[in-house]
Structures are given as C-alpha cells and as structure tokens.
Amino acid sequence: MRLxxxxxxxLPAAIRRPAYDRSLITPGIVHLGLGAFHRAHQAVAIDxxxxxxxxxxxxxxxxxxxxxxxxDTRDALAPQDHLYTVAVRAAEGTEHRVIGAxxxxxxxxxxxxxxxxxxxxxxIRIVSLTVTEKGxxxxxxxxxxxxxxPDVVHDLNDIDAPRSAPGFIVAALARRRALGIAPxxxxxxxNLAANGHTVQRIVxxxxxxxxxxxxxxxxxxxxxxxxxxxxxxxxTTQADRxxxxxxxxxxxxxxxMTEPFTQWVVEDRFASGRPDLAAAGVELVSDVKPFELMKLxxxxxxxxxxxxxxxxAGYETIADTMQDPHFARLAARVMExxxxxxxxxAGTDLTAYRAxxxxxxxxxALHHRTWQIAMDGSQKLPQRLLGTMxxxxxxxxxxxxxxxxxxxxxxxxxxxxxxxxxxxxRDPFAAELAALAREAGPVAERLAPALLRxxxxxxxxxxxxxxxxxxTAALGRLYTEGARRAVEMLVxx
Numbered sequence: 001m002r003l004x005x006x007x008x009x010x011l012p013a014a015i016r017r018p019a020y021d022r023s024l025i026t027p028g029i030v031h032l033g034l035g036a037f038h039r040a041h042q043a044v045a046i047d048x049x050x051x052x053x054x055x056x057x058x059x060x061x062x063x064x065x066x067x068x069x070x071x072d073t074r075d076a077l078a079p080q081d082h083l084y085t086v087a088v089r090a091a092e093g094t095e096h097r098v099i100g101a102x103x104x105x106x107x108x109x110x111x112x113x114x115x116x117x118x119x120x121x122x123x124i125r126i127v128s129l130t131v132t133e134k135g136x137x138x139x140x141x142x143x144x145x146x147x148x149x150p151d152v153v154h155d156l157n158d159i160d161a162p163r164s165a166p167g168f169i170v171a172a173l174a175r176r177r178a179l180g181i182a183p184x185x186x187x188x189x190x191n192l193a194a195n196g197h198t199v200q201r202i203v204x205x206x207x208x209x210x211x212x213x214x215x216x217x218x219x220x221x222x223x224x225x226x227x228x229x230x231x232x233x234x235x236t237t238q239a240d241r242x243x244x245x246x247x248x249x250x251x252x253x254x255x256x257m258t259e260p261f262t263q264w265v266v267e268d269r270f271a272s273g274r275p276d277l278a279a280a281g282v283e284l285v286s287d288v289k290p291f292e293l294m295k296l297x298x299x300x301x302x303x304x305x306x307x308x309x310x311x312x313a314g315y316e317t318i319a320d321t322m323q324d325p326h327f328a329r330l331a332a333r334v335m336e337x338x339x340x341x342x343x344x345x346a347g348t349d350l351t352a353y354r355a356x357x358x359x360x361x362x363x364x365a366l367h368h369r370t371w372q373i374a375m376d377g378s379q380k381l382p383q384r385l386l387g388t389m390x391x392x393x394x395x396x397x398x399x400x401x402x403x404x405x406x407x408x409x410x411x412x413x414x415x416x417x418x419x420x421x422x423x424x425x426r427d428p429f430a431a432e433l434a435a436l437a438r439e440a441g442p443v444a445e446r447l448a449p450a451l452l453r454x455x456x457x458x459x460x461x462x463x464x465x466x467x468x469x470x471x472t473a474a475l476g477r478l479y480t481e482g483a484r485r486a487v488e489m490l491v492x493x
Contacts, residue, residue, distance in 0.1 A: 004080045016095075022100050036235065037130050037189075049280050065106070120175035183222040188224070194292070197226060326484070333490070333491060381406065449468065
C-alpha cells in the first residue's frame with residue numbers, strides 16, 4: 001500500500017499528519033529546487049502555517065515544487081498526492097510526520113514555458129529557492145552573474161525555454177511586468193553570502209542583459225529578503241525508506257531524514273504578502289547578516305572541515321568522524337577561531353550555539369555522509385572558510401585550522417584518496433581542478449599554489465603570502481602524515 005490522501009486515516013495514531021483540509025489549500029509559492037532540504041525545512045514551516053490558517057487568505061500559501069532537471073522527486077511524489085514523511089531522528093528515537101504543504105510538482109526541463117506561466121500567475125506571490133550554490137550561475141568570489149555560464153548563454157538566446165534558476169525568475173518577472181502583475185518575492189534559502197542581495201544582483205544583471213528597463217523594474221519593485229536556514233538533512237537511503245515503511249505500515253517512495261533542530265531567520269521584506277511565518281516559529285528580523293555569518297562560519301565551516309578531512313581519514317559520516325576526539329576538537333577549533341570575526345546582536349550566546357553544533361554533529365541517528373557534504377566545494381569555500389581567513393589575517397591572527405580545512409579540500413579534489421582509490425568528486429570545476437592536480441603532482445609546494453591561482457574560487461586572497469604559506473604547509477602534512485595524524489598534530493599543538 002502506498003502513502004496517499006486516501007490512506008491517511010490508516011496510519012498509526014502516533015504519526016502526525018496534516019492538521020487541515022488539503023482540498024481548501026491553494027498555491028501561493030513556487031519553489032525551485034525540490035530537494036530533501038526544502039522538504040525537511042521550508043515545507044515543514046509552511047505546513048505549520050497552513051495548520052494555523054483560519055481563513056481563505058491564510059490557506060493560499062500551498063507550494064508548487066519545481067525540479068530544474070531530474071524528474072525523480074516528481075515521479076516519486078506524484079503517485080502519493082505529493083504527501084511525504086519527515087523522519088526526525090534523535091539518539092532517543094525517531095518521530096514521523098506526514099507533510100501536506102506540497103500540492104504539485106513539475107520538472108522544469110520538460111515544459112519550461114509552463115513553469116514560467118505558473119510563476120507568472122498572480123496567485124504566486126513568493127518564488128523560493130534551494131538550488132545549491134552552483135545553481136545561481138554566478139562567480140562565488142564576486143557574487144556576480146557568470147555571463148559565460150552555458151545555462152546563462154542558453155537562456156539569453158532562448159528566453160521562452162530557460163534552464164537556469166535566474167533564467168526562470170527573469171522570464172516570469174518579465175511576463176508579469178508585461179501583463180501589469182505585481183512582482184513576486186524571491187526568497188533564497190541557500191548558503192550564499194548575503195543571499196538575498198546576491199540573488200538580487202544576479203537576477204537584475206541577467207535581466208539587464210535582456211533589457212535595461214526590465215532590470216530597473218525588477219530592482220525597483222521585486223524584493224529579495226536575506227535568509228538564514230539551518231537543519232541537517234542527510235541523503236535518504238533505501239534503508240531509510242524501508243524503516244519508514246515499517247513504521248507507517250505503507251510505502252513512502254521518498255521520505256526525508258532530519259534532526260530535531262531547525263531554524264529559519266528571514267528579513268521581513270515581501271513584495272506581495274507572506275504567510276504567517278511567525279506562527280511556524282520563523283524569526284522575522286530587519287537584518288539577517290549576523291545570523292547568516294554565524295551559521296556559515298561556525299556550522300558550515302566546521303562541517304566542511306570535518307567532511308574533507310574526515311573523508312580522507314576514512315570516516316563515512318559526520319557522526320563517525322565526531323567519535324574521533326581529535327576531529328571533534330578540530331570542529332571546535334574552527335568555530336573558536338571564526339567566532340572572533342563575528343559581531344552578533346545583544347543576547348546572542350555564541351558559546352551555547354557552538355556547543356549545540358558539536359552535539360548535533362555527533363548525533364548517532366543522523367547518517368550524514370562526509371562525501372555528501374564535500375560536494376561543490378569550489379562554490380562553498382569562499383563563504384564558509386575564506387571569509388574568516390581573510391578577516392583573521394587582517395587582524396594578524398593565525399589561520400591554522402582553516403588552512404588545514406582548505407588543504408583537505410585540495411587533497412580531496414585530486415580525486416584520489418590516501419590509499420590511491422578514486423574519489424567521486426562532484427563539483428562544477430571538478431575536471432579543471434583534477435587537471436591542475438595531475439599537472440602539479442602530489443607535491444604540496446606545486447599543488448597548493450596551482451589551486452590557489454584559481455581566482456574564481458580564491459579571488460585575490462589566493463595570492464596572500466601568509467595564506468599561501470599556511471595552506472601549503474598544511475597540505476604538505478596531509479601528504480606526509482595523512483589526514484588523521486595531521487588533525488591530531490594540529491589540535492595537540
């Protein structure tokens with residue numbers, strides 16, 4: 001038996017299910033990037049908003065999800081009325097909840113014009129995104145649109161059948177402008193620096209390439225709130241599906257696994273209204289930047305350090321890595337050194353936040369693979385690690401833990417591990433980085449400078465002598481000592 005609307009009443013009593021009549025819900029949000037994170041984070045918050053809705057207006061915030069490329073999520077969820085299970089895993093047990101906020105899903109590449117039409121519908125007042133850092137077709141160091149990106153080139157030459165997230169947004173906003181319809185809010189939920197401002201710059205730059213007037217209209221009328229999102233969401237495995245099916249007594253083709261912790265901080269700037277996000281525990285603020293930097297430099301930076309160095313040391317998951325006390329200390333050191341670069345609002349307890357992160361990373365029920373976190377490192381390093389390194393160098397402070405993390409990324413993108421086995425490197429620059437690694441060979445004094453010269457990752461910081469010296473030395477230790485011993489040497493010094 002398959003999970004679906006007709007079978008909700010057959011679920012065990014302990015399973016939480018939508019606390020509203022789904023037939024009364026209408027769509028108000030199109031979400032680009034229908035992956036596990038969105039379904040475990042934003043969609044859960046919208047589900048809470050719908051449960052608290054008391055009138056038709058409040059019930060008009062259902063979600064239409066769009067996968068930009070793969071049909072897998074749509075094909076899994078459509079036969080079960082787009083219902084799915086969120087399994088919240090903690091050391092003491094797992095809670096299961098069926099989410100009903102997702103009303104429909106589409107695959108953008110199958111019918112791109114139809115998705116543009118849907119986004120142009122006046123009923124859609126928010127277009128949100130979780131397309132990962134690489135999905136914005138931008139240069140991470142500068143935050144500008146990459147005009148040479150193949151998808152950008154395509155979209156500018158075929159405006160009615162876009163491929164990229166910026167292309168879809170601009171096409172839909174152009175349609176709304178032509179029809180006299182107010183613009184929607186673009187709500188980025190990805191780990192970009194100043195994500196709302198960055199996406200606004202990317203979108204308006206793209207629009208201006210089509211029409212300067214369109215670019216000006218978007219800049220003047222659309223809103224792009226900055227956000228901070230935080231929840232750990234591992235990849236769903238077949239074992240996860242089997243475990244959820246055993247609890248539900250029926251099959252869910254694509255449940256999502258997550259942790260108890262969740263946080264969503266949003267600047268309260270919406271062009272055409274919003275759901276009652278506060279009812280779902282969302283923090284509405286005037287400035288997200290301090291929270292964003294806190295998460296990027298404490299959580300994401302230490303996560304990446306654990307991912308690259310833990311993978312090289314042979315650990316499959318973050319929880320496994322955290323069982324090694326030297327790696328747990330490494331994560332704490334990365335956070336300690338980043339914390340001094342942060343300026344937080346009064347009342348923020350960074351010490352407690354750092355302690356909670358270490359506890360979350362060590363959650364034995366959450367099987368978050370180091371390989372998964374290691375994906376797309378070229379897009380993540382500037383926000384997660386390089387900004388802290390730049391700030392610490394400006395204060396003449398040491399950067400050893402961050403340098404070792406960057407060196408771990410360099411060793412990882414050579415695509416060969418410490419035993420000589422191939423690494424499946426998933427990165428938009430993987431081929432280029434691997435070619436540089438082959439040319440340099442496994443010699444830190446050649447490899448580190450070669451990779452630091454990749455300006456679309458490191459920008460001018462790659463030429464900074466103190467950074468170059470620290471990263472080269474750290475990479476040398478990875479080659480001579482191995483990742484496990486290099487981490488132990490760092491945290492024991």
